[in-house]
Amino acid sequence: MNKLVDSFGRQITYMRLAVTDRCNLRCTYCMPAAGANIVERKELLTFKEMYRITRVLTELGVNKVRLTGGEPFVRKDLMGFIKMMSYNDLLDEINITTNGAGIAKHVEELSKFKVKTVNLSLDSLSPEKFAKITRRDVFDEVWNTFELLEKSGLKLKLNVVVQSGVNTDEINDFVALTKDRNIEVRFIEEMPFNGVGKRAMDEVWNYTKILGEIKTGYPNIETLPLVKSSTSRLFKLEGAKGIVGIIPAYTRTICSDCNRIRLTSTGQLKNCLFDEGVYSIRDFIRNGASNEELKQLFIDLVSKKPKDGFVAEANRKKNKNVSESMSSIGG
Numbered sequence: 256m257n258k259l260v261d262s263f264g265r266q267i268t269y270m271r272l273a274v275t276d277r278c279n280l281r282c283t284y285c286m287p288a289a290g291a292n293i294v295e296r297k298e299l300l301t302f303k304e305m306y307r308i309t310r311v312l313t314e315l316g317v318n319k320v321r322l323t324g325g326e327p328f329v330r331k332d333l334m335g336f337i338k339m340m341s342y343n344d345l346l347d348e349i350n351i352t353t354n355g356a357g358i359a360k361h362v363e364e365l366s367k368f369k370v371k372t373v374n375l376s377l378d379s380l381s382p383e384k385f386a387k388i389t390r391r392d393v394f395d396e397v398w399n400t401f402e403l404l405e406k407s408g409l410k411l412k413l414n415v416v417v418q419s420g421v422n423t424d425e426i427n428d429f430v431a432l433t434k435d436r437n438i439e440v441r442f443i444e445e446m447p448f449n450g451v452g453k454r455a456m457d458e459v460w461n462y463t464k465i466l467g468e469i470k471t472g473y474p475n476i477e478t479l480p481l482v483k484s485s486t487s488r489l490f491k492l493e494g495a496k497g498i499v500g501i502i503p504a505y506t507r508t509i510c511s512d513c514n515r516i517r518l519t520s521t522g523q524l525k526n527c528l529f530d531e532g533v534y535s536i537r538d539f540i541r542n543g544a545s546n547e548e549l550k551q552l553f554i555d556l557v558s559k560k561p562k563d564g565f566v567a568e569a570n571r572k573k574n575k576n577v578s579e580s581m582s583s584i585g586g
Contacts, residue, residue: 258316259553261526261560265513269319269484270312272305273520275330280354281390282378283444284416300522300537302336306343308518308536311549313345321350321374325520328358341368350374352414355400356393362403372410374441375401379422380429388421405436412439412500417460419445427472428467433497441487441500446528462488462503471498484514504528510563524553526560527567534558 259267276293278286300308309320315420320340327333340349348371355375365373375397379385382394404411415422415429429440442465458464469476469490479498484511487500503509517525522537534556540549561567 257313257550257554259557261557262539263560263562264470265558265559265560266316266318266518267557268317269321269515270309270317271321271323271515271517272309273323273518274302274327274336274420275299275325275331276303276520278324278326278354279329279356279391280326280393282354282376282416283388283390283421284418286377295574298521298537300518300520302339303571304330304522304537304540305336305518306339307540307546308522308549309340309346310343311546312553313343315550315553318345318347319350320348321352323352326354326356327351328361334361334364335369337365337370348372352376353400354389355397355404356391356397359396359400359403362400362407362409366407366409370409370453372412373404374412374414375404376414376416378416378418379425380425384422384425388418392437405438410439411437412441414441414443416445417465419458419460423458423460423468426468430469430473430492430499433495433499434492436497438497439487439489439500440497441502443502444505448504461506462501466490466502485509513560513563516560522538524556526557527564529564529569529571530561530567573574 259376261267276299309317322333322337324330337349338371340346346369349369350372351365351370352374353376355377377385377397378388385394385397386392389423389531401411401413411465413429413432417423417426426442429442432438444461444465473492475493476492476499477491482489486502486504488503490499490501492499518536519525519532522535523532524534524536525532534552536552540551544552
């Protein structure tokens with residue numbers, strides 16, 4: 256059976272699938288205050304199209320799918336789609352990235368399907384600061400989701416985008432959460448994808464600076480072994496139930512064993528977060544492509560996956576300022 260392998264010998268086993276470009280929050284690092292320009296619904300992939308694409312990819316060796324957005328739970332009947340995806344016997348796990356605003360009622364049901372991990376975005380432990388970051392007053396609802404997920408049996412990862420001049424003073428407060436909770440707190444380098452170009456930053460909070468800040472509070476934090484194809488570098492406090500991760504998303508030191516592709520909500524395949532999209536899978540299937548033709552297309556496109564994010568960015572033909580909204584890219 257054919258597999259998805261690029262020219263650098265990396266096998267693709269993981270797809271990030273954006274189910275919508277819409278979101279119920281307006282995070283400052285993700286989109287402008289007025290929101291990003293959303294596409295017409297007819298331009299979005301249907302759930303049936305998403306299932307078909309996923310099935311073809313699993314026949315090529317993809318065994319893990321992460322559902323993203325926008326905010327995935329703003330799309331009507333997402334739970335029905337998750338149930339549909341769980342029928343795919345070749346798919347080992349479904350993971351979800353969510354902002355937690357509006358999903359509390361679904362937490363218990365999620366564990367009935369192939370959902371293994373939920374990544375919850377929470378960029379501040381202060382309700383006031385959280386409201387400034389998200390431009391919405393929903394901290395209590397998101398914290399309730401956090402507590403429900405922690406008790407659910409699902410693996411919980413807390414995503415914290417480290418923002419210069421905003422929440423860097425809370426880094427070690429987040430680390431402290433891992434002492435008594437079996438969670439992974441993941442600090443993410445801020446990305447310049449808020450829909451209007453790069454946000455002004457007083458300091459560059461990259462992997463090295465984030466780790467340095469953690470060590471001011473926890474100088475003896477243990478470095479854990481590298482995990483192949485992981486986006487995180489992992490650490491652990493002595494005796495802690497949980498772990499700490501740092502994702503060098505913008506400095507891009509995690510590309511060498513990348514096993515991921517992305518599909519936007521409009522069906523644009525991205526071999527890399529930093530490329531501009533390499534092909535419209537939506538148009539290809541709507542023009543009558545067979546499953547075998549779709550398989551061959553993926554094999555051909557993945558073979559052109561760039562070496563790393565710097566090469567992908569350099570190859571861009573348009574949008575040179577890398578200024579799309581993260582909600583349109585797929586988180």
